[in-house]
Amino acid sequence: MIITPQKRWFLYSLILIFLLIGVPVWAGEEGVVKGSVVNIRQGPGTTYKVVTQTKAGQVFSILEKSGSWLKIRLHNGQDGWINKDYLEVNTVQKQVTVNGTNINVRKGPGTGYAAIGKVQSGLLLSVYEEKNDWYRVNVPGLGQAWIANWLTTQTTQNNTPTNNTTPAGNTIPASDTTPMQGTITITGSTVNIRQKNTLDAPVVTKVNAGDRLSVLSKQGDWYQVRLADGSTGWIADWLAIPDNGTTPSRSDQESEVLIAPIAEGKTFKIIDTGARPILVLEGWNSTEYKISTRQETNSIVLELQGPSERNYEGKLTRLGINNIKIYPQADKAIIEMAFAYPITQSVNYIGNLKVTRILVGTAENKQLSGKVIVLDPGHASVQSGGWLDPGALGKTTGLKEKDVNLSIVFKLKTLLEADGARVVLTHAGQTYLSLAERAQVANNISANIFVSIHSNFSDGNNISGHSTYYYAPSSDPVLGSQRTSRQKLATLVQREMVKTGGRNDIGVLQANFAVLRETTVPSILVETAFLSDKTEESLLGSDAYRQKLAEGIYNGIKAYFQ
Ligand SMILES: [Zn+2]
Structure with a gap:
């Protein structure tokens, strides 16, 4: 084509017009899934491989159409195809952000319609329809609803719409760089x-x-x-x-990025703090929920009491939440969140407001991260009359067993903690707890294991070396069911202690010791060496040898968790 001066002038005008009106407002399409479980395929037809499945309420942006198939942007950033019969297609008129807190969204376009939920400042919504002064939108976790337009601000369109029009759940406002x-x-x-x-x-x-x-x-x-x-x-x-x-160099203010009403007066929220997210439960008191962390899958699971019909699945990639799933189970609502990083969590309950804030942190991905280990330094119980049970006394020097045990426990604690474990001691020098109450320390916090550390004594001659005890009679339903883990823990600790301690291998034994009988978590009692043996008494008196024993026990515990 020859560009005549006239045509050139026309082109320049076109460019000028574009510059004056700015980037044209993008109006994409979003599809809301209708079927209960719907296949998403590699290509436009049932002959193509199923890449994933989706379900009712999920929202996807639509990239293109081919026959009765729609190409959509999946939540992992890849593309897939879905049959148009399973998608309610909405043209996105514009995108708005919510202005103000606790804004009602309603069943229809007017304050006369019932409120079906609340949304918070900063929430990004795609507008599908306008009626009077109301917008029909899709609220993550809630579905289709109407919001008053005077409570929203139109968001400036970004020139990369398919990437920031993130679907269900990812409702973070598009922001400038x-x-x-x-x-x-x-x-x-x-x-x-x-x-x-x-x-x-x-x-x-x-x-x-x-x-x-x-x-x-x-x-x-x-x-x-x-x-x-x-x-x-x-x-x-x-x-x-x-x-x-x-x-980020912006001001670190908290903003609510997901608000999911679970039941009447009960709401689950995710707050973006600019760093790690905060999860908020509103309307439950502290006995009405259970929070658990699953280290293997980097996930947090909330079990919330009270019936609920809430079903939701989404993600918040910016906050490192790969998947959020909310579903009813019997008379509970379950919320599962899988994170992109190893997590820790700490809970802060504000009783008078019935508000629980769960602070999510990053756990270092160490071998024993998330493991809770109770260590029990043998003896040192305050007896009636006020004296302290020293345990066995060394035959030659009178070295007290309780001091040896405590010293090994402190070294073991340091090693375990350096590897990410959370270590709880039954005491740190003296205690009023009975043996059953020492076991109870582990039971109360559902520890992963309980390890009692002792040093041995025998009146007979010629006995020396390392031994480890467990107790798991099949007649006891709890202990019997833990037989494999108790035996495994005892065997591995014994094996590793023999390696570093280097003394005689007496072996793994079973005994009905109170701390082993009363623990409802896998437990062992370690007899490090003999205070009645001259050589071993001397070794147990040395800091370096105690360190070797601690390292052996630590290696055994590590092997147990592998
Ligand atoms: Zn003892």
């Missing part, structure tokens, strides 16, 4: 770094799981990173986690 300082660690294996912050941008290089990169900024779901050669690139934020100390 936020400068950041710090580093991120790659969590995906072989991850693309792209020229721009879109999934179709050219790949400039690849990085691997565990690689650490400096962050320059954050835009939507993307980090801008500095590469080894000094150039920059973009990486999707669900493939990396920010390292400690990585902070």
